[in-house]
Amino acid sequence: MTMRDFGSGSAGVPTLELKSPSPATGPDELGAAHVRGRPKVPNAHCFASDGKTMLFLVDHGAIFELAAPLAAALEPAMDCADRARVDHLLAGAALNPLPLPEEATLEAVPMHAISLAVAEKCNLGCTYCYAQQGSFGGAAKNMTLEVARTAIDRLLMDAGPGSKVSLTFLGGEPLANFETLRLATFHAREQAEAADIKIAFSLTTNGTLLSPSHCAFFEQHRFCVTVSLDGAGEVHDALRPYKSGRGSYHDIVTRLKPWLRAPERRCEVRARVTVTPRNLCLPETLAALMELGFASVQFSPMLFAPSGASEMQAADLAVLLEQMIACGETFERRLEEGRWYPWANVISTLQKIHRYRREAYPCGAGGGYLGVSAEGGLYACHRFVNDEQGKMGNIRDGVDSTRQAAWLAHRNVHRQEPCRECWARYLCSGGCHHEAIHRGRPACDYIRGWLDYCLGLYTRLLKRQPPLLDRILGDFPG
Ligand code: SF4
Ligand code: SF4
Numbered sequence: 001m002t003m004r005d006f007g008s009g010s011a012g013v014p015t016l017e018l019k020s021p022s023p024a025t026g027p028d029e030l031g032a033a034h035v036r037g038r039p040k041v042p043n044a045h046c047f048a049s050d051g052k053t054m055l056f057l058v059d060h061g062a063i064f065e066l067a068a069p070l071a072a073a074l075e076p077a078m079d080c081a082d083r084a085r086v087d088h089l090l091a092g093a094a095l096n097p098l099p100l101p102e103e104a105t106l107e108a109v110p111m112h113a114i115s116l117a118v119a120e121k122c123n124l125g126c127t128y129c130y131a132q133q134g135s136f137g138g139a140a141k142n143m144t145l146e147v148a149r150t151a152i153d154r155l156l157m158d159a160g161p162g163s164k165v166s167l168t169f170l171g172g173e174p175l176a177n178f179e180t181l182r183l184a185t186f187h188a189r190e191q192a193e194a195a196d197i198k199i200a201f202s203l204t205t206n207g208t209l210l211s212p213s214h215c216a217f218f219e220q221h222r223f224c225v226t227v228s229l230d231g232a233g234e235v236h237d238a239l240r241p242y243k244s245g246r247g248s249y250h251d252i253v254t255r256l257k258p259w260l261r262a263p264e265r266r267c268e269v270r271a272r273v274t275v276t277p278r279n280l281c282l283p284e285t286l287a288a289l290m291e292l293g294f295a296s297v298q299f300s301p302m303l304f305a306p307s308g309a310s311e312m313q314a315a316d317l318a319v320l321l322e323q324m325i326a327c328g329e330t331f332e333r334r335l336e337e338g339r340w341y342p343w344a345n346v347i348s349t350l351q352k353i354h355r356y357r358r359e360a361y362p363c364g365a366g367g368g369y370l371g372v373s374a375e376g377g378l379y380a381c382h383r384f385v386n387d388e389q390g391k392m393g394n395i396r397d398g399v400d401s402t403r404q405a406a407w408l409a410h411r412n413v414h415r416q417e418p419c420r421e422c423w424a425r426y427l428c429s430g431g432c433h434h435e436a437i438h439r440g441r442p443a444c445d446y447i448r449g450w451l452d453y454c455l456g457l458y459t460r461l462l463k464r465q466p467p468l469l470d471r472i473l474g475d476f477p478g
Contacts, residue, residue, distance in 0.1 A: 030318035030445070033325060037424070037448025040078040041086050045423040046071070049456040050463070056455055057090075058423050059099035061356030063459060103360040106408040108401055109367035111158040114151060115168040115382045116184065118143045119177035120374045124206050125243040128276060128305035130434070135172065136373070136386040137306070142177040143374040148184035151372045151395045156188075156195050158398075164198040170371075170382045175209040185221055204228065204272070206240065207252035215259045215267075224268045226298075227256065231279045232288035238278060239310070253292065260293035268295045270344070275320060276302045276310035282323035283330065286343060298344035299324070301446070303432070304439040311439070317446040325453050332457060335468060347472065349454040350461070352427055354473045360414065362429035366392060366407040370399070380407060383434040390434070424448045 036047070045056045046066075053071035055064045066074065070093055077085040090096055121140030122129070135141070152167065159165045167188050169181050185201060192199040202224040218225055229252065230239040237247025260269060271294040273285055282299060289297045301312045301320055312320065327343060334341040361367065365381035372378060373385045376395040384390025392407070393400035413419045413430040418441075422428070428447050430436060435443075461469045 030314060031322065033321050033449045033453065034318045034445045035449075037450075037452035038445065039418075039422045039424070039448070040081050041083050042421045042423060042425075043083070044078065044086060044090065045452070045455075046075055046078060047452045047455045047459075049459040054455070054459055055095065056423070057095070057097070058426065059358065060097045061100055061358075061426075062097050063455070064095055100356070100358050102358045105360065105412045105414075106367055107405045108399075109364075109404075109408070110160070111155050111165075111368060111370060111399065112163065113166040113168070113364060113369040114155050115170045115369075115371045116143060116148055116151060116174075117171060117372060117374050117382065117385050118148065118169050118174045118180050118184070119172040120385075121176055122171055122173040122206070123176065123208060123242060124173070124240055124248060125245070126240045126274075127307060128239070128274065128302050128310040130304070130306065130383050132306050138386060140172075141374045143180055143372075145180050145183050145187075147372075147374065147376045147395065148180050149187050150376065152184060152188045152191065154395050154398060156191055156197055159197055161196040164200070165192070166200045166202065168202045168204070168382075170204050173206050173209065174203055175205055175214060178209075178214065182217060185217075189221065200224070202226070206248070207256055208242075208248050210252075210255045210259075212258070218267050219265070222266060224270070226270045226272050227252070227294075228274065229271050229289060230273055230276070231281065231285045235279050235281065235285070239274070239276060257292070269293075270295055271297045273297065273299045274302050275299050275312070277312060277316040278310065280316065280319050280323060282320070283326050286327055286330075290342065294342070296342040296344040296347075301443060303435040303443055312443070314442065314445075317443055321446050321449045321453075324450055328453060328457055332460070335461070335465070335472070346454065346457070349427075349451065350458050350469075351473050353454060353458045354469070356426070358426045359429045360412045360426075361408075362413075362431055362433070365433055366390065366404060366411060380433065383432075389437055418444075422448070424451050427451050 043058050045058065047054050047056060053066045053075065055066050055074070070089065074086065074089050077089060119142055120135050120138070155165055155167065174181055188199055201221050203218065204226040207227040207229070228240065230236045233249055234247070236249040240248055242248055259265060271289045275282070279285065286297055301317065302310050303312060305311055324345065328346055331341045331343055331346050363369065363381070369381060370378045370392055371380065371382040371385050372395060377386065378392040378394055378399060379385050379387065380390035380392055392403055409415070411433055413425050416430040416436070419425050419430045422444070424447060428451070431441060431443070431447065
């Protein structure tokens with residue numbers, strides 16, 4: 001566990017003259033939760049937990065419970081964005097622990113994870129698809145086995161003996177080219193064993209082509225399988241129909257149910273829900289997907305679609321935040337009753353808080369993780385496939401080190417605006433690069449509102465049930 005201090009911090013509260021509140025702290029028609037996380041000063045954030053005012057120190061990862069007099073002095077100073085006064089108050093209360101080391105700007109990172117777009121085509125017609133209905137805006141194509149093998153060989157060569165790598169199959173719909181996926185898996189396993197490298201396999205699928213023999217294969221190789229489902233029944237059908245317009249939910253569930261219910265299942269099978277303005281019914285979706293037997297459920301808001309369809313706007317994101325908090329309250333109640341609630345969003349956020357580091361990148365994209373197109377191009381991640389802005393070389397010549405160094409320098413959170421001054425910068429790390437490059441940052445209030453809520457939840461769990469918190473955060477795969 002990273003440093004988590006709880007102190008009263010009540011010493012030396014000077015009397016202060018207040019400036020006018022900054023506009024960022026004023027009322028907002030989008031709701032209190034939306035506003036609560038807005039940045040005031042870059043080095044600290046106040047949040048509520050169990051009726052107490054808590055202080056989160058950004059560079060230290062420390063949390064303090066504030067005594068009432070200090071809270072009464074600090075909060076107005078923060079509302080005025082008066083950094084000097086905030087620093088003065090914190091120093092006066094001896095709330096100035098040593099900062100954690102800052103994550104350096106990376107220049108080159110050895111590859112340790114790739115995703116193969118084995119099928120740049122899809123049988124569904126989801127309007128918001130980042131891959132433009134599977135083909136990434138070009139002609140539909142399959143990856144050849146030769147391309148897959150060359151990419152895997154490069155991954156293993158870069159990683160080196162004794163390391164761990166991960167290989168993900170994506171599309172379009174990867175099961176539309178199962179033969180390449182199958183043979184590439186055998187090749188990867190053989191070559192990794194020969195090179196003394198541990199390899200983990202995963203797959204993201206729409207589930208419509210899944211057969212019992214696919215399931216047996218994924219069991220044999222211990223895949224982690226993510227199925228894209230946007231809700232139950234008609235809610236899903238409206239967003240993820242076949243190209244003909246027919247709904248796909250019934251087919252997916254019919255194919256998946258026996259596997260999800262199999263008592264001997266060893267594969268981790270997760271659900272991933274893309275949240276759009278049309279399926280903002282998160283508690284119902286979570287309950288329905290957990291009932292089906294998924295090992296975990298993850299919500300991801302739709303922030304950028306090449307078609308512009310179904311993108312979340314400010315009012316939708318405010319509703320999303322309320323819905324996320326409602327799910328969080330259920331999570332907390334279930335834990336208090338000693339029941340498990342495998343909701344990935346809350347668990348991964350609690351893990352981030354628990355293992356706090358000054359992370360300068362939101363993900364491995366463009367660093368240790370790269371996406372491979374059907375033709376063997378290397379891209380910053382699966383969403384950048386065939387997008388010049390994320391081009392990183394090709395599987396034959398390897399990573400273009402100049403492009404990678406430029407990417408890593410530019411994408412560091414300290415180079416991003418307005419992230420440099422945001423209290424959430426090491427928990428959010430600037431958000432998804434693909435969304436930021438293509439749409440900007442429309443979801444900051446949502447992100448910070450969610451983090452603000454999770455800091456409160458984390459603090460409550462840490463106070464009331466520390467062994468349970470440790471177990472949850474340790475056991476759940478990241
Ligand atoms: S993207 Fe994240 S770090 Fe950047 S300003 Fe928004 S919430 Fe803060
Ligand atoms: S850039 Fe976005 S889509 Fe790509 S790996 Fe990072 S978070 Fe995921």
